[in-house]
Amino acid sequence: MNKSIVLKPIKASARLFRMLEKRGLIIPFMPTKNVMRAGKGEYTLVDTLYSTAPRYGTHKLICVAKNETRIRLTAHPDNEDFIIIDMDRNKFKPLYLVIALHTEKVLEKKVRAGTLSAKDVLAVELAYNAPTSAFTLLKGVPHCEVTLPGRGRPPVFFVTEPSDFAMSYVETPGYSFTLRKR
Numbered sequence: 502m503n504k505s506i507v508l509k510p511i512k513a514s515a516r517l518f519r520m521l522e523k524r525g526l527i528i529p530f531m532p533t534k535n536v537m538r539a540g541k542g543e544y545t546l547v548d549t550l551y552s553t554a555p556r557y558g559t560h561k562l563i564c565v566a567k568n569e570t571r572i573r574l575t576a577h578p579d580n581e582d583f584i585i586i587d588m589d590r591n592k593f594k595p596l597y598l599v600i601a602l603h604t605e606k607v608l609e610k611k612v613r614a615g616t617l618s619a620k621d622v623l624a625v626e627l628a629y630n631a632p633t634s635a636f637t638l639l640k641g642v643p644h645c646e647v648t649l650p651g652r653g654r655p656p657v658f659f660v661t662e663p664s665d666f667a668m669s670y671v672e673t674p675g676y677s678f679t680l681r682k683r
C-alpha cells in the first residue's frame with residue numbers, strides 16, 4: 502500500500518530560511534556576524550561561507566563587507582560570480598562596481614600610451630534584490646568594488662569564485678580615479 506503525503510507549498514521567507522539554517526540544511530545568503538561588525542575606516546572584510554571539496558571541483562562562497570573608497574583596479578585569472586542580495590533589507594552605504602570596458606592587457610596598453618579616459622571605465626551603482634543583482638564577471642576584466650566616504654554601514658555582498666584564487670593589481674601610473682556622487 503502506498504502512503505500519500507500531501508504537501509502544501511509555503512512562501513520562502515527570511516524566517517523560514519533561518520530555521521532551515523539552524524537545522525543544518527542550508528546556508529542562506531546573509532552577512533556573517535563578523536562582516537556585520539565591520540567598523541569605521543577603509544577596509545575589506547571577507548568571510549568564507551563554504552568551500553567545496555577538491556574531488557568535486559573547487560569553488561567557494563564568500564561574504565564581503567566593503568568600506569573602500571579608493572579605486573584600485575584588480576583582475577583575476579578566472580571568472581567570479583557576484584550576488585548582491587540582502588534578505589533583511591539592511592541600510593547599507595551605496596556599493597559601486599568600477600569596471601574597465603577592456604581586458605587587463607588592453608587597459609595596460611592604454612595606460613602606457615597615455616590614452617586612458619573616462620570612456621574606458623565605468624562606475625556602476627549596484628542594486629540589492631534586483632534583476633541585476635547576480636552576474637558573472639569574466640576573467641581578466643579590471644575592476645574593484647568601492648563605496649562613498651562617510652558614515653553608514655559598509656555594503657555587503659557575496660561572491661562565488663575558485664577556491665585558490667589569485668588577484669593581481671592593474672597598475673595605472675599617471676592616472677587616478679575619483680568617484681563623484683551623482
